[in-house]
Amino acid sequence: MHLYPITAYHYLVLAAALFALGATGVMLRRNIIILFMSIELMLNAVNLNLVAFSRLNGHVVGQVFALFIVAVAAAEAVVGLGILLAFYRNKETLNIDEVNLLRG
Amino acid sequence: MSLFDTDELVINMGPQHPSTHGVLRVVLRLDGERVVGADVVIGYLHRGIEKLSEHRDWQQIVMLTDRMDYVSAATSNLGYCETVEKLMQIEVPRRARYIRTILSELQRIASHNLWLGTHAMDIGAMTVFLYNFRERELILDLFEEFCGARLTYSSMRIGGLPLDIPSGWARKVSAFCDLFETKIPEYEDLLTHNRIWKERTRNIGVISGADAIAIGLTGPPLRGSGVPRDVRKDEPYAAYDEFDFDVPIGSAGDIYDRYLVRLEEFRQSLRIIRQAIAGLPEGPVVGKVPRLIKPPAGETYHAIESPKGELGFFIVSDGRSNVPYRFRVRPPSFCNLQALPRLIKGHLVADVVAMIGSIDIVLGEVDR
């Protein structure tokens, strides 16, 4: 594998990097909203993967799956942010560390 | 709107704000766009006219009254002069009374023009504003020809008028009346049956007749709520008892009704002016007035119907000095403004400007 010409594998590596970045964000930040955004980054990495595979296989099925992921991400964002607002109304904070009612 | 209930927002509307008609300040507490509370703060234009008047001689005070309701100076002049005349029991010649009537009705039209223009502008109808100023300009021309001033006329004197009308003025006034009659439909075309205008004004800022009386509203806001109170009709002054005119009243007491009432007053004013021009008597324009005006000791209250509502003057004379002992004004803008906080609670921000507009206040008169 070389830096040039660009193959679908390059995109896979890019997607992996983006995914790792998202995962790092989830580890790193304490603001729930930014946590959510990091998850969106990870979902995007997955989409990137799917599109790259779609290119690799010369078939658009990957793109169709990516569309479903977009739909699921929309649903996730809506419900997640709804919960978040409800949480904020109760505790007046967005710190993930304070979401710990179930701690052992 | 429920997403916005996390915080209550306090915003300052005014004293620097495009649609508070001067320097009114309204402190709004908002839940999203909905007003949950409002404080009206006034006094930014306070010049102490009442106190100043106690240090000016009687004729000089006319100039001060110009500065109260500065868009309707002639009616302020009239109110003051008639109060002093009542105190001194001066008989004003009939011709002077006719001309005073013409002037105050022209002033009413000009004031309503200004009100309609700015009110429509507040609600976003920009063209109406310019149409109204076009006609108001013609009235100002007439005033300029009569007394030389365009805004602060000082157009009356105790006992009559400073001077007779110029030759041909009466004809010009008639011509203006004919012209203006064709312009009212233009305003109506743009607003009266406009869906958006109706949605913005109907059932907004409703105040019942009983409430209006309780708060002390006068003028079009009171008549808009269906109370047929008009000083011109109930306690005629100047020459109003000699003319036929109707007092328009509304039914719902909302902004739209106040708008309709004022539009009808345009027509009634034209009716009065035409009768006055037709029957204008000959004779002097100044009655028998002593050179030094020094009313006898006593007090009196006299009210006229200014374009904004009942404008009353309460004057106490001690009979010794040549200045009033006590000078007190009942300004319609100030009294009508009392309705604002209770009107706007529960409405949206956009309605606040519409309601301020519908009351028709002039801060010069509110603060004096």
Place this chain on the structure above:
Amino acid sequence: MTSMGWLLPLVQILIVLNAVLIAVTYMVLLERKVIAWAQSRLGPMRVGPHGVLQPIADAIKLLLKEDITPARADKWLFTIAPIMSLVPALIAFAVIPFGGHARIFGRDVPLFIADVNVGLLYIVSITSIGVYGIILAGYASNSKYPLLASLRASAQLISYEVAITMMLVSVIVTAGTLSMVAIVEAQLHNHVWFVFVQPVALVVLFIGGLAETNRTPFDLAEAEQELTGGFHTEYSGMRFAMFFLAEYANMIVVSAVVTTLFFGGWLPPFPNVGWLAFLGWIPGWMWFLVKCFVFLYVFVWIRATLPRYRYDQLMRVGWKVLIPVALANLFVTAILKVWL
């Protein structure tokens, strides 16, 4: 096409960008003049004959004005917001077909920058980015009126976008394509402008367009009588000018889209009627500009005529009138498309 193939798009982009910017500045003059005439005034008269140089004077004034950033504003966002507002408005022009093909210097030159096969969706998605400029401007100003206005504006934009997109779907179903060029060609092949096929869509789309561009009677976000100028209250100088440009560029985009979708783009009226063929002598881009101009005039005309809606009334119109109408229209269109 030789090695200079990359040059043509570059030239096209340059021409379109400049033309749009000039059009936008003159749009301001047009608006002032038309409104003035509607209000029996003269409008700008001083700079140049009948004020034709007024836009240049305005531009110079705005450029030279002090560019103030409020003390407690979020400086970075405050700067990026007008850019995020203007850029989408400008790049939307990339897929608008100003004309068919023309022969210039012996070459076949398309009079559009790109014929993307998802052109209409491209415009929708690009304009949906424009909302960021407004929200961020309101947030970055750190001031109450702009914040309120930006919330209003974004809610308004998002809800009207739904109706607009649904209406566009009706047109897409009718035309059977997403490409702007192909939509115009579909109108040629169907022998009829789509305004006669989808009149409801035109009305809803234009109302939605008024709301999308924050124009009267939906100009709540910048209602100066209520919110002292809306989200750009705190802006001045060039950054203010960018918002200004964005608004007028958006107006032109809406006009161009309406022209393309409903009035046959660059086609002359009734291109298939034989005895009207002489209209084809006028070049296509002229037709396009004339049609656009008509819609821009309607924008101004409406501003001169109507009062402003209230926020809740505006949302009600959007959700309870336009979207149901759009849905019904889409439904009927789909049924007719399948069964006719």
Place this chain on the structure above:
Amino acid sequence: MTTFVWLLPFFPAAGAAINGLFGIRWFSRGVTAAIACVSMLVSLALAIAGGVNAARAPIAREVFLGEWIPPIPAVTLKGAAAFHASWVLLIDPLAAVMALVVTGIGFLIHLYSTAYMRSEPRGSYARFFCYLNLFCAFMLLLVLGGNFIVMFVGWEGVGLCSYLLIGFWYHKGSAANAGRKAFIVNRIGDWGFLVGIMAAFFAFGTLDFQAVAAQAGRWPIERAQFGGLSIICLLLFVGAAGKSAQIPLYVWLPDAMEGPTPVSALIHAATMVTAGVYIVARNAVLFSHAPLVLAIIAIVGALTALMAASIAIVQTDIKRVLAYSTISQLGLMFLAAGVGAVSAAVFHLVTHAFFKALLFLGSGAVIHAMAGEQDLRRMGGLKRYLPVTFVTMVVGALAIAGIPPLAGFFSKDEILLQTFGRNRALWVLASITSLLTAFYMFRLIAFTFYGTDEPSSPHPPHEAPGTMTVPLMILAIGTIVVGFMGIPRTLGGANAIEHFLAPSIAETRAVAFLKVAGQPDPPGTQEMIAQAREELERDRAAHRAAFPVSEATEGRAWALMLLSTLLGATGMAAAWRFYVNHPEVPRRAAERWSGVHALLLNKYYVDDLYDATIVRGTFGAARELWRVDLRLIDGFVNAWGVTTRVLAWMSHMIDKVGVDGAVNAAGWSAGEGSFLVRRGQTGLVQNYALVIILGLFGFLTVYLLAR
């Protein structure tokens, strides 16, 4: 045209859907009525087109609309087969005639109802038209269905609508009960019908009408033995008897009069109740191979006719008189079907639909005028007030009494003639029935329109509005002319209807049927039709040879015709004499033959009989079973319980000491031992995510190492 036959039921269904979904909440009465009537009018236009088409080319066409039930493996008489059903509509002369009746009468009754139901609240009004439209849709599906399954959908659908409409005023207890009664009684019939369908499938391996007819044609005629075909036919007849109110399942129909009058006219006189006759006609081939069942049908029909007619004589509720009259006329139809005169049965079905709908609507107008009063004894002298209603109702009564040249005369005479040819005893019964019919009808007319008593209504009765009288007039005209399509040869007519229907009900083994799915008639159609006609004639000749019927001679036909006219006139005259000239006679007669009178008044105590046997029996059986439960099973259970408790106590002790101790020890040790693991449960979402990533890491490591 044939391809669009599905539009026939579609339009009423669409009307029902629109009115049901939107009308109840939002539409005004006018809009509701317009939607309902227009949908029926369109349907009527289509039906007329279909009828013309069928008249031009009297062949059966099947219209395939789509698959419904995918093939299911099943076992039939002929080995393994696949049970499947598809949406197939069949349009042939019989279906066309039925569709015309349903849409034509249906439209008129819709029109009538717009005024009749005017006083209903808005939502209720829309609900009514929704049901009525839905009924028409199902009825059309019933008559147009190309196989048993589709027809059964319509069959059940009309049952449902009938239930809904009988109980339309559901807040009235009697109406709700009547609806339930109709539904339950029909259920018994439907059970027979469904089993019949299954049996037919078992026998033939198909449920397509045409295919069944073709198959059945090849079976031997079960002249002496009660074989498979006979069982199928009997079961189908049980269903038909339920729907068409024949002995012993007729009891629901009189009670069904609790529904609004237009409903009685449409469902319980003109259309739904004739579905049973339609079934027999539709499967004429099948039935003709089971002569024993035909005999049963004929006997049941004749008895029903006589019994219902005799009950009708003493009833005092105007609608109930008509209801018994309907049962009686249905009995005549079954009699005709039973003696093999299927086309006569269908002919009578059509004419009966006209004059009975007319009579019901007329009675509706009377009730309307009397502000809801239904008791005949409280009426009288209405002739003056309701001229239009009077005239039209007299036309209807003359028709049902069999007075020439009205419709009823021709159809009834045809039945009597055919019956006479087959069985004299049955002919006697039928003749008595027609005498009684004339009598009770004119008793009704006399009670209602004559008599000196002033009506007891608080305000003077008034003629109904135009939307009610116009349908009456149209129906009256129809009653006069519709009989002309069946003028017998004796009178110089052509008996057009018999010829028209012949392809549908005669031996149709060779009748061409075409699958039509959107394409024009395939080439050779005309030849096929001609060939089919030819074969048909041959078949009929063979049939005649197989069933020796004493041919009706000219003279006999004339004699019978005269006799039946005479019987009708006698009945009329008697009614006139008893109820107009000498109103005291009936009372004295009732006193004199009080036993008979009571018997008739109480409807032969059939309802009481059913109540005492079936209803009580069911309740009693339930109670007995409950007792058995209580004593036997409960006792057993209780004994078990005691035993269990003893065992449980022992078990409890073991638990408490042994098991609990062990569990507590385990819990304690887990709690104490998990202090390490518990620290992992930090409540930090990110630490959980960390574990996920850790897992991913481990997985990938294994993958990398393994390759």
Place this chain on the structure above:
Amino acid sequence: MLEAIAFYGLAALILGFGVMVITARSAVHSVVFLVLNFLAVAVVYVVLGAEFLAVIQVLVYAGGIVVLYLFVVMLVNQKRTPEAHHDPHRKTGLGIMLASAVLAEVTAIVVYTASAPSASPIPVSSPVVGGNTEQVGWLLYTDYLIAFEVASMLLLAAMVGAILFARRMD
């Protein structure tokens, strides 16, 4: 050559914006970088020949979902910043290490796969001329119709749920 420039440029933008998203101090800034990141990803889609998906990415993600984030960020007017409170049990360092390790491993797998002799060495298919929107639509409404309907039900449920959550509790 052109594709390489585009790829590395876009990759730099994507990763750069990604880093900014997770490191920005203000949540609003995070959102803005997220939008930019998504726009860059959309461009990558275009390069990969998925125009329709690119447009959807902009329309739904950038123009819809992220606006929602922005709204929420602006609505929750935070009185104390989340970073103020720190739970001692956090294992941030370990998390970053693990994420990097996973990235390294995935990269290794991809590189090995790509270098394996069986792997197809070059981009297999160039993007379909004239776009593949029609194909996507075709697949969506035929083979994946059920999934499509399920997704629509999911969105409906999410909508109802969100309204329920955000409703004023009174």
